[in-house]
Amino acid sequence: MRSRRRGLVGLAYLAPALAFVLAFTVYPLGRMLWMSLNSWSLLTPPRFVGLDNYRRLLHDHQFWVSALFTLEYTLIITPILIVGGYLLALLTSENSPVRRLARTVVFVPVVIGLGVSSLLWYWLFSPDAGLVNKVLADVGVIDEPALWLGVSAQRSNLAITASVVWKVIGFGMILFVGAIQAIPHEITEASLVDGAGYWQRVWRVILPLTRRTVLLVTLLSVIGSLLAFDQFYIMTAGQPRNETATSVFYVYLNSFPYLKLGYGAALSVVIAVAILAFTVVQLLLTRRSEA
Amino acid sequence: MTATLERTRTRVAAPRVRRRPAYLLGAVCLAICVVMLAPLVMSVLASLKPTAEAAATPPTYLPHALSLDSYQRLWTYQQGLPTYLTNSLGTALLTILVTLGLTVPAGYALARFPVPAKEPIFVVLLLALIVPYQALLTPMFLMFSQLRLTNSLLGLAILHTTIQLPFSLYVLRNSFAAVPRELEEAAVMDGASSWQMLVRIFVPSAVPAIVTVALFAFITSWNEFLGALVMMSRSERFTLPLILAVSRTETSLGGTDWGMLQAGITISMIPCVVVYLLLQRYYVSGLMSGAVK
Numbered sequence: 001m002r003s004r005r006r007g008l009v010g011l012a013y014l015a016p017a018l019a020f021v022l023a024f025t026v027y028p029l030g031r032m033l034w035m036s037l038n039s040w041s042l043l044t045p046p047r048f049v050g051l052d053n054y055r056r057l058l059h060d061h062q063f064w065v066s067a068l069f070t071l072e073y074t075l076i077i078t079p080i081l082i083v084g085g086y087l088l089a090l091l092t093s094e095n096s097p098v099r100r101l102a103r104t105v106v107f108v109p110v111v112i113g114l115g116v117s118s119l120l121w122y123w124l125f126s127p128d129a130g131l132v133n134k135v136l137a138d139v140g141v142i143d144e145p146a147l148w149l150g151v152s153a154q155r156s157n158l159a160i161t162a163s164v165v166w167k168v169i170g171f172g173m174i175l176f177v178g179a180i181q182a183i184p185h186e187i188t189e190a191s192l193v194d195g196a197g198y199w200q201r202v203w204r205v206i207l208p209l210t211r212r213t214v215l216l217v218t219l220l221s222v223i224g225s226l227l228a229f230d231q232f233y234i235m236t237a238g239q240p241r242n243e244t245a246t247s248v249f250y251v252y253l254n255s256f257p258y259l260k261l262g263y264g265a266a267l268s269v270v271i272a273v274a275i276l277a278f279t280v281v282q283l284l285l286t287r288r289s290e291a
Numbered sequence: 292m293t294a295t296l297e298r299t300r301t302r303v304a305a306p307r308v309r310r311r312p313a314y315l316l317g318a319v320c321l322a323i324c325v326v327m328l329a330p331l332v333m334s335v336l337a338s339l340k341p342t343a344e345a346a347a348t349p350p351t352y353l354p355h356a357l358s359l360d361s362y363q364r365l366w367t368y369q370q371g372l373p374t375y376l377t378n379s380l381g382t383a384l385l386t387i388l389v390t391l392g393l394t395v396p397a398g399y400a401l402a403r404f405p406v407p408a409k410e411p412i413f414v415v416l417l418l419a420l421i422v423p424y425q426a427l428l429t430p431m432f433l434m435f436s437q438l439r440l441t442n443s444l445l446g447l448a449i450l451h452t453t454i455q456l457p458f459s460l461y462v463l464r465n466s467f468a469a470v471p472r473e474l475e476e477a478a479v480m481d482g483a484s485s486w487q488m489l490v491r492i493f494v495p496s497a498v499p500a501i502v503t504v505a506l507f508a509f510i511t512s513w514n515e516f517l518g519a520l521v522m523m524s525r526s527e528r529f530t531l532p533l534i535l536a537v538s539r540t541e542t543s544l545g546g547t548d549w550g551m552l553q554a555g556i557t558i559s560m561i562p563c564v565v566v567y568l569l570l571q572r573y574y575v576s577g578l579m580s581g582a583v584k
Contacts, residue, residue: 003405009485010404017397017416017460024453025419028430035430088323091316102320104571105327111567111574113514115532116559119552120334122539128348129549131333137349145349166330171578178579227425230516234536248425248517255429256521264429272426279421 032265032272040262053266062242063267066250069153069243074225077161081221082214084165085172090202092173093180103177107170114167118234121163125149125235150239157244160231168224172217179213180206212285219282223275247271331560338362338553345550361550365558368538368551370527372558378444379513379531385448386512387505390459393452394504398463399489403475417457424454428521435522442528447519451512459504462580466500467493503577506570510563531559 036053040046057063088106092099109117124130125148133145148159183206191205207214229248232238238245238253245253251271255264333352337345341358344351366372400406401413424431431450432441440446470493478488494501519530529537535555539547567574 006485007405007407010400010406013396013400013404013485014406014412017393017456018412020393020452021416021418021456024431024449025422025427026415028427028434029418029422031430031434032427035433091320091323096317098317098320102324104568105324108331108564108567109327111510111563112560113516113532113563115514115516115536116556119532119535119539120330120556123334123337123549123552124330126547126549129346129350129547131350131352134349134352166327170327174575174578178575223423227423229425233517233520234539251425251429252517252521255432261429261433268426268429272422275423275426276421283420 032268035262035265036269038262040265041259042261043259046262049262053263054270056263057266057270062245062250065243066245066247069157070226070228070246070248073157073161073228073246074222076157077164077225078218078221080161080165081169081172082218085169085217086176086214088169088173089176089180090206093177103170103173106173109167110170110174112167114164114230115234117163117167118160118231121159121166122149122235125159125163150236150244153240153243156236156239160235160244163235164228164231168221172221175213175217176210179210183209216282216285219278219285223278223282226275226278227271334553334560335557338550338557340550342550345553346548350549361548361554362558364548364551365554369534370529372555374527375529375531375534376558378528381444382447382451382519382530383509383512385445386451386455387508389448389452390455390508391501391504394456394459394463395494395501396489398460398467399493401460401464402467402470403493416460419453420457424450425517427453428518432521441522442525443522444528447522447530448512450518450522451508451515454515454518455504455508455511458507462500462504462577463497465580466497470496499573499576502570503573506566506573507577509566513559513562531555535559 035046037048037050038046039049039052088102092103092106124132127133127145127147130148132148133142136142136146147155149156187205187209188201191201196204227248228246229252232244232246232249233252236244238249242250242253247267248271251264251267254260254267336354337350338361339357339359340351340354340361341356342360342364344355345361397416401409406412435441435446435450438446440449474492474496475488478492483491514532516532516536519533520536523529523533526534526537535552538552538555
């Protein structure tokens with residue numbers, strides 16, 4: 001009886017958060033599914049069209065351009081972030097002052113906004129006023145200012161990847177440092193006595209013992225990259241010819257400037273489903289590490 | 292690395308052979324620091340160049356003279372910097388308030404009460420972990436425009452809270468669960484109500500977790516771009532990242548005002564960097580518990 005009363009009191013404490021999530025996450029989720037089955041714009045009343053939006057999507061050239069470009073970006077940036085972040089973690093995981101300093105500094109760009117860092121790199125990569133071209137010209141690599149952003153999709157991807165690596169590499173590094181420092185000392189010492197060289201130790205001892213964190217950071221990086229928007233919106237605005245418009249960018253274009261909300265919702269559903277698979281694996285992984 | 296290989300064979304000579312790579316690696320660390328800091332430092336320096344120098348092509352590396360011209364132009368750009376700062380700061384503070392207001396009681400309930408259907412409720416509360424908010428923006432925009440929550444700081448704060456809620460709930464639940472039972476029992480003896488216990492025992496014991504939650508809510512809201520872009524259409528409601536994104540192309544006849552843009556970037560970065568350096572411990576521990584557990 002008493003415990004039942006306590007249960008109800010607990011429910012009362014939960015009620016505001018539960019109501020909030022029902023209103024602002026569950027309801028929009030249901031509405032998104034419903035909208036995706038309708039022809040829906042702000043200008044005309046919604047009309048039920050079944051799976052038409054999804055059928056249309058299969059033949060939508062720009063949908064595929066965006067999906068493939070996003071995938072390409074993800075496949076390029078993820079290995080750089082993982083390998084680079086891991087090397088930085090190996091370098092800085094010992095607790096000497098200079099390594100601690102390096103860890104703190106590498107992490108600084110993680111805390112500033114992606115939008116703001118994209119604006120910063122938009123300036124650095126700008127043809128005439130940017131320092132990237134200035135440095136390249138001064139060392140004699142280029143004679144004419146190079147056009148980094150919005151002219152060639154490949155080169156834009158390269159420049160944006162460089163800027164995002166700078167911005168987020170510290171995130172993986174910090175998690176890797178945590179995992180490496182959690183390895184018991186006896187294990188590393190035992191491998192020292194065995195006479196294993198440094199890279200042998202990394203390969204045979206450190207890497208296997210931090211494998212779960214590596215997988216986790218990989219998943220987080222894949223999810224983050226598949227949802228990329230700010231950096232492309234700010235640095236290329238999708239140019240040239242929407243070739244650098246990522247999937248989320250394409251949803252944005254359909255839903256807001258074009259006001260094709262039904263079609264935008266169908267695109268959102270596709271993205272949500274694609275992300276879902278990765279997220280479930282990530283959650284299963286973290287559940288296991290807790291046990 | 293050859294030196295490290297040698298070391299293992301002749302253990303007596305180890306300390307001496309080891310020194311060289313240690314210095315080398317220290318130098319590598321410092322070089323990395325320089326590379327990582329260079330873009331930030333160059334941006335801050337560019338914001339301090341006088342008007343003509345800030346617009347120079349090709350650019351100068353270091354300012355030949357220091358001036359606050361760029362900040363002055365930013366101060367009066369469109370609706371003026373104070374408006375945008377107020378919007379960004381207001382949204383961030385509202386996000387902290389709403390997030391804590393919802394997740395402190397909810398975390399308390401999940402940690403200490405025999406709530407019926409606790410597991411399913413917890414899963415629903417964590418739903419935002421599985422559905423990215425980027426995918427929900429289309430229906431949310433429609434809903435918010437019916438509720439008149441577009442172009443509203445509270446509306447944007449609600450959106451930012453949905454992003455931040457699962458992490459906050461998780462951190463607070465764990466922190467409340469770690470409060471010793473004895474403290475609670477003593478309070479029960481004194482006849483304290485559950486609310487009094489929350490205020491007098493649980494909240495004071497969970498201060499580090501509350502700081503972590505507030506810190507992450509602030510950083511998320513202050514930096515968030517896409518949601519603000521969708522929800523705010525009137526220029527007097529823009530947050531700082533939005534107005535800066537506008538200014539990157541549309542400034543004056545002379546093209547982008549680079550000096551002013553750098554001034555805006557500097558101002559946006561300062562609170563994040565300061566808060567990070569002051570609360571580094573909370574930041575890193577929050578990151579670990581959020582991502583790894």
